[in-house]
Amino acid sequence: MTPLTDSSTARVFGLEGRHALVTGGASGIGEATVKELVRAGAFVWIADINLYAAEELAQSVGNSRALDLDVTNPDSIAAAVSQIGRLDILVNNAGIGHVGSIEQTEAQDFDRLLNVNVRAVYLVTRSFLPLLLSAVESSGVVGTIVNIASVAGLVGIKQRFAYCTTKGAVVAMTRQLAVEYAKTLRVNAICPGTVETPFVEGYLEKFHKHNKEEVRADLRARQPIGRLGRPDEVASMVRYLASDEAAFITGSLFNIDGGWTAA
Template identity: 45%
Template sequence: MSIFSLQGKTAVITGGASGIGKAITTAFAKQGAQVHILEFNEESGNLAVEEINNNGGKAYFYQCDVSNHQQVKDVINTIAAQQPIDILVNNAGIAHVGNVENTEESDLDRIYNVNVKGVYNCMHAVVPKMKANGGGVILNMASIASSVGISDRFAYSMSKGAALTMTYSVAKDYVNDGIRCNCISPARVHTPFVDGFIKKNYPGKEEEMFEALSKTQPIGRMGKPEEIANLALYLCSDEASFITGTDFPIDGGFIKLNG
């Protein structure tokens, strides 16, 4: 059996059809997991499932708004009725640029509903299933913004700080139930979202801004989705069975070396 095998395990991955989420879904499927993608965008979800299944994996798609409590509960119940849920990756999230003055109430609510309530909804639905099955692994996607100040990321930082502390709380509360809960804190990762952000906010200066944003990491470049996925794979594998209640920065030195 290969190291970091997920053979025979069932993984639920939110936002698993694009960017970091797709990389995680692909990595888990390659290691033998049956992956269940919860994704708001139906087209992206179907394409991701098709791609994985065509490459020998096992994937299923559920159109789901993670901010909708009942919808999440219904999807989790559907999956759990078929097989035990071994892994939950709370990856779905949205971004916002702005400080406290130019963040509107509607902006704050929108970020909270997906990035905070969405994580709560999924854990609230999955934890009882994991308890009944004797344990499981939960991995939340936090951010370097959970730990250090990032300019013009007021609402986003709020939400990722919540992801970090929810991780600690769940790890503490359910350690005796065999549930491990950790989180990953990436710095800037090169995804289609980043390309879209640069194109929208810096038209005509895309190459220049990409280079500038890349250099904000001391290592001199953005992370790759596959690098985040590899860390997620380790933390959700049996090889990481001694790890819980921990945040893992993967940031090209951003937190420790930018001082």
């Protein structure tokens, strides 16, 4: 296999000339994905509710632009769509978590997770679909969607009732879209285990402030490889799925979980 170098004219998993959008792109897995897609040659829209952080990232990585986007707000999404003339790759990454069993999950908490983790994926995908479907006309390649789901959408996890429910929905949406648009759009999902991100740090600070390191050790231990994942490891899979080398892959789920779902 040809080594991957920035000087290569035909890089493996190269995305030269492609236009991508990453929701929740200013931090965590989203930030790592932005950096990786830019490194692969794509122009990336960094869509985030935290516009300042998105602008900072855009300045640091180049070949990208910050986009003020609230994925739960149809008006905000419409405004974002109006700024974009072309889109080849959509990464639905934005999401939130919640801790609690069904007995501890209040209706407002459940609705909030459904709104951000499920309805927003629907709203964003539906709004950008015309651009993605026309990608073959503008770039000669089939448009690609990569949804960031979770192992929580594949297995039951204690104290994660709402989160498991919403990530299971993302898995189902991925498969349905892949079948619906089999010849015109590729749609896949990545299901990470626990990854070292501000998302996880926020969870530890909120729910386990006084035993943070003990819980962190437990999070590492439930993944057979014995550590947490890294955002760049997930970003590398996004790059692959968006590339021409993955042209025969659609409707698939990719577990990046240190062996969690295999155990």
